Amino acid sequence: MTEEWDIIVAGGGSAGLAAALTAARGGARTLLIERQTKLGGMGTNALVHTFCGLFHPDSSAPWAWLNAGIPQEIGQAMMTQTGQAAPDLMGRVYVLRQHPSLYASIADDLCSAESNLTRQSGSEWTGLLQTSSGWQVTTHSRGVSQLHRSRALIDTTGDATGARWLSPELWTIAPPERLYRPAYVCSLPHVTGEHDEGWRLAMSALIFKGIRSKALPESAMGAAFRDSTFAQEMFMTIDLEAGQGQWDPFDPTKRAEVETTGRSTAMSLWRYLREHHADFQHCPPPQFPAQAGIRETARYIGDETLTGDELAANKRFENEIALAGWPMEKRENARGPKFRYFDQAQPAGIPAGCLKNSRYPGLFFAGRCLSADHEALASVRVMGTCMATGQAAAQLALKL
Numbered sequence: 437m438t439e440e441w442d443i444i445v446a447g448g449g450s451a452g453l454a455a456a457l458t459a460a461r462g463g464a465r466t467l468l469i470e471r472q473t474k475l476g477g478m479g480t481n482a483l484v485h486t487f488c489g490l491f492h493p494d495s496s497a498p499w500a501w502l503n504a505g506i507p508q509e510i511g512q513a514m515m516t517q518t519g520q521a522a523p524d525l526m527g528r529v530y531v532l533r534q535h536p537s538l539y540a541s542i543a544d545d546l547c548s549a550e551s552n553l554t555r556q557s558g559s560e561w562t563g564l565l566q567t568s569s570g571w572q573v574t575t576h577s578r579g580v581s582q583l584h585r586s587r588a589l590i591d592t593t594g595d596a597t598g599a600r601w602l603s604p605e606l607w608t609i610a611p612p613e614r615l616y617r618p619a620y621v622c623s624l625p626h627v628t629g630e631h632d633e634g635w636r637l638a639m640s641a642l643i644f645k646g647i648r649s650k651a652l653p654e655s656a657m658g659a660a661f662r663d664s665t666f667a668q669e670m671f672m673t674i675d676l677e678a679g680q681g682q683w684d685p686f687d688p689t690k691r692a693e694v695e696t697t698g699r700s701t702a703m704s705l706w707r708y709l710r711e712h713h714a715d716f717q718h719c720p721p722p723q724f725p726a727q728a729g730i731r732e733t734a735r736y737i738g739d740e741t742l743t744g745d746e747l748a749a750n751k752r753f754e755n756e757i758a759l760a761g762w763p764m765e766k767r768e769n770a771r772g773p774k775f776r777y778f779d780q781a782q783p784a785g786i787p788a789g790c791l792k793n794s795r796y797p798g799l800f801f802a803g804r805c806l807s808a809d810h811e812a813l814a815s816v817r818v819m820g821t822c823m824a825t826g827q828a829a830a831q832l833a834l835k836l
């Protein structure tokens with residue numbers, strides 16, 4: 437049995453959620469395929485807990501939404517449910533703290549309201565064929581294989597999955613030592629106290645002391661802490677080197693190493709902090725994510741490839757379909773980010789050619805696997821921008 441759809445969206449992260457909602461609201465019979473049980477991608481399953489890229493980059497002015505439509509709708513829903521009246525100003529940028537459980541629940545509600553949208557969870561996209569009328573997609577779920585056909589397909593898997601089946605000329609990946617590092621994010625309940633910049637500096641010093649005395653592993657060096665919007669809950673993000681030159685996000689053995697290192701580092705930090713810091717004294721074990729956070733894998737090569745220089749120069753395009761406003765946040769090692777800001781505190785454009793390749797009509801891509809160079813990806817991979825490019829990919833697909 438082959439099921440027929442107008443638009444298939446593969447991958448239900450920030451980009452895929454926005455794409456599926458846009459497609460369904462545009463009247464298309466839409467299928468959304470997701471291997472995990474929650475929608476939201478890294479924003480739910482990897483516990484990434486701030487929405488970046490939702491706001492205009494001019495932080496000397498009052499905050500303003502950057503891309504209308506789904507990014508604003510999700511951002512607004514998160515503000516309402518977390519009780520935030522405004523985003524936080526962090527240095528030179530506005531950021532919205534988001535709660536991964538609320539994000540999953542908002543995604544459920546938004547999808548359930550769309551009668552044109554069918555959602556599969558625990559379903560792996562495993563194959564792709566180009567046909568005379570569009571695309572044939574294979575999925576596997578619990579030993580059951582299904583075939584689906586559609587006139588348009590939107591790849592929002594973050595991994596350029598379709599491109600890797602279609603042609604080596606349709607995708608690229610940075611060398612292992614340059615890939616933005618993976619990280620392990622946990623939530624820590626019952627953390628007391630106030631946590632300002634001074635607190636953060638003291639924490640770094642305490643962790644450094646722990647590493648020097650061998651009470652903590654070296655990997656604890658990449659730990660950073662941020663308050664949730666809910667009292668006494670913190671998120672701990674541990675940036676991992678992941679073998680640096682040996683890191684391969686497509687190797688399941690290496691991914692298992694990242695997961696294990698993330699968990700063991702988190703447990704060491706939890707034990708150490710409970711003993712050495714009063715704020716963590718009553719903290720139960722960390723709540724682990726469903727998966728480690730993977731920042732970068734493969735990207736598509738589209739009709740156009742957005743570059744870091746174009747973003748820095750605030751370049752605008754006649755055929756732009758979304759705006760980028762987040763600085764290029766490069767994380768090529770676990771020692772923290774290197775930022776490259778846009779020349780002006782103004783947005784830059786993302787052209788339509790970054791979401792399609794004319795040799796493959798009816799195929800679109802969005803989110804962190806769109807067509808951008810390694811440096812530009814450091815900006816457009818943030819969730820607010822992924823929502824905007826996912827929405828735009830569906831708008832292009834609806835015009836077919």
Ligand SMILES: Cc1cc2nc3c(=O)[nH]c(=O)nc-3n(C[C@H](O)[C@H](O)[C@H](O)COP(=O)(O)OP(=O)(O)OC[C@H]3O[C@@H](n4cnc5c(N)ncnc54)[C@H](O)[C@@H]3O)c2cc1C
Pocket residue numbers: 446447448449450451452469470471472475476477478479482484485486487488489559560561562592593594595597618619620621673728729730731802803804805817818819820822
């Ligand atoms: C540690 C870390 C910290 C970050 N910090 C921030 C931050 O503070 N703010 C911010 O805005 N962004 C941040 N980011 C970036 C951001 O989270 C991601 O770039 C963004 O979530 C990408 O969205 P996406 O929809 O393109 O991909 P993803 O969120 O990766 O979603 C892709 C989805 O596709 C699914 N999928 C993949 N392959 C298949 C398949 N074959 N079959 C079925 N389903 C499939 C996956 O399960 C997943 O749900 C961070 C990322 C990491 C890893």
